[in-house]
Amino acid sequence: MSKRMIYLDNNATTPCDPRVVEAMLPYFYENPGNAASRSHPFGWVAEEAVDYAREQIAQLIHVDPKEVIFTSGATEADNLAIKGVYEMYKRKGNHIITVRTEHKAVLDTCDHLEKLGAEITYLDVQNDGLIKLSDLEAAIKPTTILVSIMWANNETGVIQPMKEIGEICQKKGVLLFSDATQAVGKIPIDPKATGVHLMAFTSHKMYGPKGVGALYVSRKNPRVKVTAQIDGGGHERGMRSGTLNVPGIVGFGKAAELARLEMAQDAERLSKLRDRLQEGLMALEETVVNGNEAHRMPHVANISFKHVEGEGLMMTFNQTIALSSGSACTSASLEPSYVLVSMGLGDDLAHSSLRMSLGRFSTPEDVEEAITLISNGVIHMRELSPIWEMYKEGIDLSKIEWSEH
């Protein structure tokens, strides 16, 4: 990778901020201790570092440090929250409500529980990606023990009305879990003020290292308990055993502190860059933005370029720009993005989508170059596209009898 790459895939993962790396370095060789070693200074130093990081993280989301459980990432935190609540509360009921556009870490976990006897309701989303609050309210029943709704969607950046969702759950007396992986560190998040009782997030989406994340578990009003999913030495107040990843946690803490201090200015700068990127690309004809633009993360744009297939399009520039597509051709399953399809986009539009996610290290030059390269790519691919030609000739594509495989 000697050539300059433009990185527009910050929703997949963010670069680790050099200030974070610097904070981590002393915890590899100089301070090698195990935070659970209570009998010598190496352990104490490690424990102190972990405590400090826990505080930095707690401060970012306005919770008590004791309410932060470290995990290996958001996937594990999602599993711990959903399986942990189910196991802990299944005597009260077996019904869980979630949404079709959740991350696979939530959907597959629910799937797993369904096989074990849970009843899962999957809420639909509207065309803009938002759930209907009345659907949620109607879905809650006496056996409901958990509502699991992501704060912001990884593909579209659409932000769910968490406050209103929190009020409904409060009124009905059910626990609310949110996968806030894409939101924490990017926009102000306050689970307590929002009525969220459990919340998953991860370090590597907020300029920290990979392999470390956290689950917030409310300890007061209400006091929530989850059954451990990883048994062992009883770390993390028994909720998650395993020697703590001290350097990772230190980095996560530093990343949280930087996010707290720089979030507002980052978000303001990135939303302008994103708007410029979107406006530049929307100058192309037959182009649509996917997801509610008013309720959207400041750094994300998901756009479909009609009659162009996403992977082919990416091939025109992916030696230079990193981003992702909802096209089936990029997925191992050969299915287009279920998130976009759940929003009622035709499969054809899902195949034609690109997700662009900016980050702290994105520059105006990146955006200008991306506009040029993507626009040229779209124009080139349309010249190669039989369905673009048909569209231009006024042929109604929906009337053609396609030979589907």
Next chain:
Amino acid sequence: MAYSDKVLEHFKNPRNVGTLDKSKKNVGTGLVGAPECGDVMRLQIEVDDATGVITDAKFKTFGCGSAIASSSLATEWIIGKNVDEAATIDNMEIVEELALPPVKIHCSVLAEDAIKGAIRDYRIKNGLPVEEEVKAH
């Protein structure tokens, strides 16, 4: 996943992109795939009626790089071939030539189907016998 050099080469310099005049009797068109599946391939042939030789071929493809490379290669291979000969091209030959990974095999199947579709269309237009060959993929 990285692309093979041959896929990249065809993708960068696709051969025979374009459209032939469908109204001509000696032009056959194969249109396969579906927008919902993320791939549509149109391959056209122009045939010399006297000799049965394909004198020109054009394609347009909506799909991934491997689909574009497969159709580009297909046009290159069939030009100069007799129609009957072109009809025997198997998708696995395309897979081998382009070093396609397993997930991209269907892109080559599409190219084979497009060739067969174009030949079939040509034959029907010209009142020639069409053999109903059904191949299981």
